[in-house]
Every structure is written in C-alpha cells, then in structure tokens.
Amino acid sequence: MEYSYVIIDSDAVSNLQLSTFLEEYGDFSCSGLAKSPDDGLNQILKYSPDLVFINLDQKAKAQFQMVLEMHQYLLDIPVVIGISKSKKHAYDAIKNGFFDYWLLPFNEFDIRKSLLKLRKRMPKTKQPQTICLKSYNDFQYLNTKDILYLQADNNTTEFFMKDGTVVNAFKTLKTFEKQLPQNFIRIHQSYIVNTDYVSRINFGKNICALKEGEKNLPFSKSYKDKMDQLKETLSKNSISSLN
Numbered sequence: 028m029e030y031s032y033v034i035i036d037s038d039a040v041s042n043l044q045l046s047t048f049l050e051e052y053g054d055f056s057c058s059g060l061a062k063s064p065d066d067g068l069n070q071i072l073k074y075s076p077d078l079v080f081i082n083l084d085q086k087a088k089a090q091f092q093m094v095l096e097m098h099q100y101l102l103d104i105p106v107v108i109g110i111s112k113s114k115k116h117a118y119d120a121i122k123n124g125f126f127d128y129w130l131l132p133f134n135e136f137d138i139r140k141s142l143l144k145l146r147k148r149m150p151k152t153k154q155p156q157t158i159c160l161k162s163y164n165d166f167q168y169l170n171t172k173d174i175l176y177l178q179a180d181n182n183t184t185e186f187f188m189k190d191g192t193v194v195n196a197f198k199t200l201k202t203f204e205k206q207l208p209q210n211f212i213r214i215h216q217s218y219i220v221n222t223d224y225v226s227r228i229n230f231g232k233n234i235c236a237l238k239e240g241e242k243n244l245p246f247s248k249s250y251k252d253k254m255d256q257l258k259e260t261l262s263k264n265s266i267s268s269l270n
Contacts, residue, residue: 029056029209030151033074033105035067035090036060036082041110041131045080048138054151055142056209057256064093072100077149079105083116084131094123106145158206160186160196169194171208175239177219189224189239212253214246228258 032055036042042060049055055078059070064086071079081090094107109120109128120128127141158174160167173189179200186194196203204213210222220235227236234243235254246254 029054030078030145030149031056031058031074031076032078032080033057033059033061033067033070033076034080035062035064035070035093036080036110037062037085038082041082041133044133045110048133048135052142056260059252064089068093068096071097071105075101075103076105078145079107081107081109083109083111083120084113087116087119091119091123106149108141156208158203160194162197167194171211171221172223174211174221175224175237175242176221176244177203177211179217187242212250212257214244214250214254216247218244218246220244222257222260225257225261228254228261230254 032049034042034045034057036045046057049057058074058076061067061070067079067081067090070076081094083090098104106126107124109116109125110131111117111128112131114128114130117128126145129137129141156172157168157170160169169186169188175187175189177200178185178187180195182197182199184196184198184200184203186196188194200213200217200219204211204219207219211219212222213219214235220237224237224239225235226238229235230251233247234245236243
C-alpha cells in the first residue's frame with residue numbers, strides 16, 4: 028500500500044528534492060504538484076491525498092487559509108507538513124494542526140524520523156484481494172488479480188476477466204472506483220483498467236494496450252494526468268532505451 032501526497036510549492040528545486048527523498052521510501056506516490064494555494068486546494072479535493080506538503084515561504088497567509096478551507100469540504104483530512112527556510116511560521120503551523128514542520132535545506136535524518144512516525148500513526152492495511160458482487164441473494168466473489176478492466180454499460184458495470192469471461196454487476200462504474208486496489212485507475216468515463224496488465228501507452232492515439240486479450244482501451248484527456256503518472260511508474264520499473 029502507498030501513501031499518496033500533493034506538494035504545494037512554486038520552488039522547482041525544493042519540489043524536486045522532496046519528491047526524490049520520498050521516492051527512496053518506495054511507498055509514497057505523488058498525486059499532484061501545485062504552485063499556488065488555489066491550485067493546491069483543487070489538487071487536494073481532486074485526489075484526496077494522504078499527505079500534503081506546503082512551502083510556507085510563499086504566500087503563507089493564503090496557505091494557512093487554504094488549510095482551513097480544506098476542512099469545509101473533506102471528511103478525511105490529509106496530514107499536513109509545512110516546509111520553510113526558517114522557523115518563522117512554526118507557531119502558526121502548530122495552531123493549524125500541522126503534523127510536522129521541516130526546515131530547508133532538507134535534513135534526511137529528520138525526514139526519516141518524521142515519516143516513520145507517520146507510518147506508525149497511519150498504518151496502511153492491506154486491501155482485500157477479492158471483490159464481492161451482490162445481486163439479490165446471489166453473492167459472486169472475483170479475485171482482483173484476474174480482472175483486466177471494467178467497462179460502464181449505462182447504470183451497470185461489466186468486469187472483463189483474464190480468462191475471457193465477462194461478469195455483470197448492477198452498479199455504476201463509480202461505485203467500484205474507490206473499492207478496488209490502487210493498481211486500478213480510471214482512464215475514461217467508461218473504463219477502469221488494471222495497470223498490472225498495461226503493456227503499451229500511446230499518447231498520440233490516446234489508447235493503452237493490455238497484455239492479455241490484445242485489447243486497446245481509450246483514455247480521455249481529462250484522465251491524461253493519471254496516464255502520465257502511470258507512464259512514470261511503469262518506466263521506473265523498466266529498462267529504458269530512451270536517450
């Protein structure tokens with residue numbers, strides 16, 4: 028299981044340094060990057076991350092206001108960590124319920140202690156490997172590892188399985204979006220794909236190919252950011268021939 032995060036920081040250098048530190052831990056996944064409080068709030072509401080990192084050297088007053096505003100819209104409030112070159116905003120960060128306050132330049136030892144403390148406070152439980160489809164008194168259990176993709180069909184959803192079978196569920200695609208493990212992502216208004224089976228992403232034609240069944244699925248522009256993240260994830264685990 029991964030901890031998702033959003034960084035609100037217009038400083039490209041500190042932004043990159045933080046992302047690099049977090050990558051080393053293996054279980055932290057970037058959901059979004061923002062340069063302003065407004066854009067940051069939009070990213071938070073869009074992705075519902077576990078953590079939010081905020082550079083308080085930029086528009087600190089607006090950043091604290093954004094944190095207060097965040098509580099108006101979310102039931103599950105993300106953990107907030109402040110970043111600054113000085114201790115100037117530390118007291119306000121404490122008053123606003125920040126989990127921690129990191130000084131720039133980053134201290135690897137302090138970050139390690141903070142993240143270990145975070146893991147202890149927010150242990151990630153293993154997600155179920157099966158999903159239950161209920162229809163009246165009929166209960167059908169599917170192993171998520173055997174699901175290639177899901178396709179919306181009006182107010183029902185079709186599960187396309189690795190063995191070629193198709194299973195129907197009388198619920199919308201949106202119902203299953205939050206229930207499935209994190210290797211399933213929404214790529215289109217009508218499709219959720221199991222990323223473990225993605226073999227190719229063609230950004231020119233807006234399609235991704237699957238390893239099984241020789242199937243090409245379309246992805247829409249509104250989900251392109253998720254495809255970009257998927258490309259980065261798959262590329263990290265691949266031997267690249269790119270120059």
